[in-house]
Amino acid sequence: SQQGEEDPQALSIQEGENATMNCSYKTSINNLQWYRQNSGRGLVHLILIRSNEREKHSGRLRVTLDTSKKSSSLLITASRAADTASYFCATFPRSSASKIIFGSGTRLSIRP
Amino acid sequence: NAGVTQTPKFQVLKTGQSMTLQCAQDMNHNSMYWYRQDPGMGLRLIYYSASEGTTDKGEVPNGYNVSRLNKREFSLRLESAAPSQTSVYFCASKDPPGEGEQYFGPGTRLTVT
Numbered sequence: 001s002q003q004g005e006e007d008p009q010a011l012s013i014q015e016g017e018n019a020t021m022n023c024s025y026k027t028s029i030n031n032l033q034w035y036r037q038n039s040g041r042g043l044v045h046l047i048l049i050r051s052n053e054r055e056k057h058s059g060r061l062r063v064t065l066d067t068s069k070k071s072s073s074l075l076i077t078a079s080r081a082a083d084t085a086s087y088f089c090a091t092f093p094r095s096s097a098s099k100i101i102f103g104s105g106t107r108l109s110i111r112p
Numbered sequence: 113n114a115g116v117t118q119t120p121k122f123q124v125l126k127t128g129q130s131m132t133l134q135c136a137q138d139m140n141h142n143s144m145y146w147y148r149q150d151p152g153m154g155l156r157l158i159y160y161s162a163s164e165g166t167t168d169k170g171e172v173p174n175g176y177n178v179s180r181l182n183k184r185e186f187s188l189r190l191e192s193a194a195p196s197q198t199s200v201y202f203c204a205s206k207d208p209p210g211e212g213e214q215y216f217g218p219g220t221r222l223t224v225t
Contacts, residue, residue, distance in 0.1 A: 030211060031211050033213065042217055042219055090214070098143045098160060098168075099160060100157070100214065102156075103154055104153060105153075
């Protein structure tokens with residue numbers, strides 16, 4: 001099974017609303033990253049949060065990390081049509097400095 | 113600066129045929145990765161190479177082999193393609209170890225009939 005599991009699997013919201021996606025993982029990690037994938041394209045890095053950080057902001061993105069619950073959330077505020085994409089969390093297990101495991105993703109649709 | 117490039121972009125194989133997917137990066141990264149993504153699914157790690165001269169298995173290595181030809185290039189070979197290997201294949205690279213964002217190629221869409 002995958003290290004990271006996102007929920008919900010799919011999310012549809014109105015433009016301007018906030019979108020929240022969650023990620024759970026199983027093993028101890030060095031850091032956790034979130035990526036975006038537009039349909040038919042490769043993944044693009046959004047934000048990295050280290051294991052000793054609890055919250056991080058980048059523009060309209062806010063990421064939280066709770067290592068005791070092995071979970072992270074990604075909040076996108078004031079959503080736009082261009083935010084329509086799939087969002088994946090990726091974890092860096094402590095057991096391997098180079099191995100990266102992706103979750104199954106959340107498909108976000110923004111309705112105009 | 114092209115980033116990560118992959119060839120070919122599309123490929124159709126018959127069951128039992130072999131092929132090699134090529135990947136190259138020009139960012140001087142040590143680590144390179146091969147993933148597969150099935151429709152509506154996340155990425156699954158096939159193989160990775162932490163540095164030139166080393167390769168390691170990921171989650172789904174069966175049916176694949178890899179070669180880290182030099183620091184720039186990391187190829188993925190299917191020796192005897194099966195319909196279950198129909199997927200989109202992504203190559204990625206990154207530095208430094210333990211963190212750093214991954215840079216992805218545009219993907220290769222492979223169909224095995």
